[in-house]
Amino acid sequence: MSDKKYMSLALDLVKGTLGQTSPNPAVGAVVVKNGRIVGMGAHLKAGDAHAEVHALNMAGSEAEGATIYVTLEPCSHYGKTPPCAELIIQKKLARVVIATTDPNPFVSGQGIKKLEDAGLEVKVGVLQEESDHYNRAFFHFIKTKTPFVTMKMAVSLDGKMATNTGESKWITSEASRHDSHRLRHSHDAILIGAGTVVADDPALTTRLETPGKHPIRVVLDHHLRTPNEAKLINDKAAETWIVTTGEQRGSEKAKRFDALGVKVLYLDSHRIDISDVLKLLGEYGIVTLLVEGGPTIQDSFLRSKNIQQIVAYIAPLIIGGEKALSAFGGLGMNSLADALALDIDKVAEIGKDIKIIAHARSD
Numbered sequence: 471m472s473d474k475k476y477m478s479l480a481l482d483l484v485k486g487t488l489g490q491t492s493p494n495p496a497v498g499a500v501v502v503k504n505g506r507i508v509g510m511g512a513h514l515k516a517g518d519a520h521a522e523v524h525a526l527n528m529a530g531s532e533a534e535g536a537t538i539y540v541t542l543e544p545c546s547h548y549g550k551t552p553p554c555a556e557l558i559i560q561k562k563l564a565r566v567v568i569a570t571t572d573p574n575p576f577v578s579g580q581g582i583k584k585l586e587d588a589g590l591e592v593k594v595g596v597l598q599e600e601s602d603h604y605n606r607a608f609f610h611f612i613k614t615k616t617p618f619v620t621m622k623m624a625v626s627l628d629g630k631m632a633t634n635t636g637e638s639k640w641i642t643s644e645a646s647r648h649d650s651h652r653l654r655h656s657h658d659a660i661l662i663g664a665g666t667v668v669a670d671d672p673a674l675t676t677r678l679e680t681p682g683k684h685p686i687r688v689v690l691d692h693h694l695r696t697p698n699e700a701k702l703i704n705d706k707a708a709e710t711w712i713v714t715t716g717e718q719r720g721s722e723k724a725k726r727f728d729a730l731g732v733k734v735l736y737l738d739s740h741r742i743d744i745s746d747v748l749k750l751l752g753e754y755g756i757v758t759l760l761v762e763g764g765p766t767i768q769d770s771f772l773r774s775k776n777i778q779q780i781v782a783y784i785a786p787l788i789i790g791g792e793k794a795l796s797a798f799g800g801l802g803m804n805s806l807a808d809a810l811a812l813d814i815d816k817v818a819e820i821g822k823d824i825k826i827i828a829h830a831r832s833d
């Protein structure tokens with residue numbers, strides 16, 4: 471088999487573990503000796519063994535003289551586990567094939583150098599684009615220290631998220647709504663505005679047939695109007711954070727949330743600036759953020775240019791009505807030049823709907 475084939479298998483392990491390794495990247499490794507796979511492994515949880523460790527444990531003595539395929543440059547620094555580059559050298563592998571170098575500027579290339587200095591043959595860049603695509607959120611976080619923002623939209627063909635009477639359940643099909651729970655599973659946090667809490671009283675938990683991971687539920691709530699009896703305050707099904715402004719510090723309302731076990735995060739400013747919110751969430755280690763809106767929140771992310779990816783579920787429905795809520799409210803962009811330009815990654819039919827995944831075009 472070719473290098474690409476074995477790297478593709480390592481990338482299958484990445485696909486399978488996406489989201490559960492946060493704030494670390496998802497990484498896969500495959501060890502091959504004389505044309506036979508003798509070991510494979512994936513990083514499963516931040517703080518646990520790296521993919522190479524699992525694969526080399528499985529390979530045992532067969533590792534000597536073998537080739538290891540790994541989707542990310544083996545680490546060379548002592549983090550929570552000893553450096554994998556050292557381990558690969560100790561196990562006397564002959565060859566290392568890497569998809570992509572570490573995005574962290576402080577360590578990028580050091581693992582490769584260690585391996586080459588030890589006399590191993592190293593090949594870099596096999597299926598690099600695919601590997602970078604899977605870990606685009608991690609790479610974004612390393613670069614910006616803010617979460618990679620995916621915005622979910624569930625709209626009719628004419629872009630409405632509710633009728634003019636506010637009816638919205640359900641616009642998209644069961645299959646789409648099920649799929650959007652998989653999105654929740656793979657995100658560290660899900661963000662909505664207080665308006666959606668009041669209007670929808672959503673649970674925002676991941677409800678799949680096989681239990682999924684619940685994202686942390688983040689509510690942007692300038693005036694702390696999230697009701698006590700809201701599901702995401704009372705159901706104790708998942709963590710809930712409320713982000714508000716500094717002037718709420720010590721207020722009766724804030725004390726109420728403390729008493730209910732809800733974490734309240736305070737912005738320094740007296741207004742809710744999305745870039746400040748993202749910086750704060752980044753400080754708390756949120757690498758992937760799913761924004762499920764309300765039109766006002768969607769608009770604030772749009773105008774502050776803080777959207778990296780869109781997942782849109784579009785139902786074959788025309789709702790019409792100038793008063794019917796569209797997915798984006800507020801002021802929007804004045805000129806087409808300022809509109810969020812996207813590159814479409816995938817279009818698929820899902821139930822009776824269309825699902826579009828697109829990423830913000832980098833300038």
Ligand SMILES: Nc1c(/N=C/[C@@H](O)[C@H](O)[C@H](O)COP(=O)(O)O)[nH]c(=O)[nH]c1=O
Nearest residue numbers: 624638640641642647670672673674675
């Ligand atoms: N109206 C629709 C959606 N609506 C999405 C949000 O407005 C809801 O508040 C949120 O999904 C409720 O979260 P829950 O309580 O955890 O179920 N989302 C969809 O995919 N299709 C729709 O037709």
